[in-house]
Amino acid sequence: xxxxxxxxxxxxxxxxxxxxxxxxxxxxxxxxxxxxxxxxxxxxxxxxxxxxxxxxxxxxxxxxxxxxxxxxxxxxxxxxxxxxxxxxxxxxxxxxxxxxxxxxxxxxxxx
Numbered sequence: 001x002x003x004x005x006x007x008x009x010x011x012x013x014x015x016x017x018x019x020x021x022x023x024x025x026x027x028x029x030x031x032x033x034x035x036x037x038x039x040x041x042x043x044x045x046x047x048x049x050x051x052x053x054x055x056x057x058x059x060x061x062x063x064x065x066x067x068x069x070x071x072x073x074x075x076x077x078x079x080x081x082x083x084x085x086x087x088x089x090x091x092x093x094x095x096x097x098x099x100x101x102x103x104x105x106x107x108x109x110x111x
Contacts, residue, residue, distance in 0.1 A: 006030045020064035031089035044085040
């Protein structure tokens with residue numbers, strides 16, 4: 001079955017200079033395996049730091065009041081695709097579906 005990742009922007013941090021240039025983006029990542037969503041769901045959080053060196057003169061600058069979640073996600077799309085949180089969630093789900101064989105086990109005494 002397939003694992004999907006639903007990403008929601010939950011917080012934006014701006015530089016406190018009156019220009020409201022976004023410097024950090026916090027996201028919630030909900031990873032779900034559709035074969036058993038009630039047991040194979042993992043929620044994680046990640047933070048992405050944005051280059052603010054060009055300020056409001058950056059190419060494609062969008063004022064804070066005009067931002068949409070899609071625009072913000074677009075800024076971090078490459079980083080999201082490589083997020084360790086997503087990789088770790090997929091590994092966790094896979095280990096829940098197919099638990100590894102334990103290295104040691106307890107056995108009853110032979111007498």
